Amino acid sequence: MNIPSEPPLPRSLDDARILQLPSAAFYISEFITEDEEKLILNKIASAPKPRWKQLTRRRLQTWPSDLINNKLVDAPLPGWLEEPIVTRLRSLRLQDVDSQHSHIFSDSPHKRPNHVLINEYPPGIGIMPHKDGAAYHPIVCTVSLGSSICLNIHEMKDDGTLNNNPIWRILQEPRSLLITTADLYTDYLHGIDDIIEDTELSEQTIVNWSLLRPSSTFCDGRNPRQMRTSLTYRDVLSVSKLGSKLGLLFSQKK
Ligand SMILES: O=C(O)CCC(=O)C(=O)O
Known part of the structure; x- marks a missing residue:
């Protein structure tokens, strides 16, 4: 049997638009292959222990490094986070026609x-509803690995407090890509419930239902959770060249 080395991507992001959400959000169910997913999960698992930051209930890695005062020290992403994902993200056309603003990061400061x-x-572990803040260009690309999970979108009430009931729910399958931008970034909060199973999954309750992979079966509208790993790709607005200057200094001293 022929195993595809590249997943079948949509002709343009227009074909992946989540129509029920404010402009603009996109979902591609098969953004990476199973082999690519395995390779990335292996790389994550084999990262040196100090790479992990242990929070109370969750652990995370940041690449190339943590932000300091909302600034990133200039450094490349490791190859396994760059390929195939970044190249593939930048290859997705916004529309069928050629234009200057051709890919999702065309207008971001670093174009990637x-x-x-x-x-x-x-x-059983999620993340509290939050906004991503001012450090990033307002485009978030999330690749999911390992298991499906529901992302909830919340709005603030008129009195300035959080409305705990999500107004929309997005189901993210393993190997999928979710892109959220614009109003969804600036005006709404996103979070993941601390539950062991996502329930009441249906065309009526999940805004990207029609974009899920055809073989997806969420029996009785349920998704018993397993370990899910997410890769969140963003463009940090402010990048300091400190790293490269230090690198230059050390290379001159050698
Ligand atoms: O893991 C996710 O899908 C959400 C991550 C998130 O909200 C964040 O990194 O700010």
Whole structure:
């Protein structure tokens, strides 16, 4: 049997648009192959222990490094986070026609994501509703690995407090790509419930239902969770060249 080396991507992001969400959000169910998923999960697992930051209930890695005062020290992403994902992200056309603003990062300061957050979610663990803040260009590309999970989108009430009931739910399958931008980034919060199973999954409750992979069967509208790992690709606005200057200094001293 012929195993495809590249997944069948949509002709343009327009074909992946989540129509029920405010402009603009996109979902591609098969963004990476199973082999690519395995390779990335192996790389994550074999990262040196100090790479992991242990939070109370979740652990994460940041590549190429943590932000300091919302700034990133200039450094490349490792090859396994760059290929195939960054190249593939930049190859996705926004529309069928050629234009100057041809890919999702065309208008971002560095024309590409320069930072990746890796989050691990064991069953029962989520993330509180939050906004991603001012450090990043307002485009978030999330690749999911390992297991499906529901991302909830929340709005603030008129009195300025959080509405705990999500107004939308997005189901993210393993190997999928979710892109959120614009109003979804600036005006809404996103979070993941601390539950062991996502329930009441249906065309009525999940905004990207029609974009899920054809073989997806969420029996009785349920998704019993397993370990899900996410890769969040963003463009950090402010990049300091300190790293490269130090590198130059050390290379001159050799
Ligand atoms: O893991 C996810 O899908 C969400 C991650 C997230 O909200 C964040 O990194 O700010």
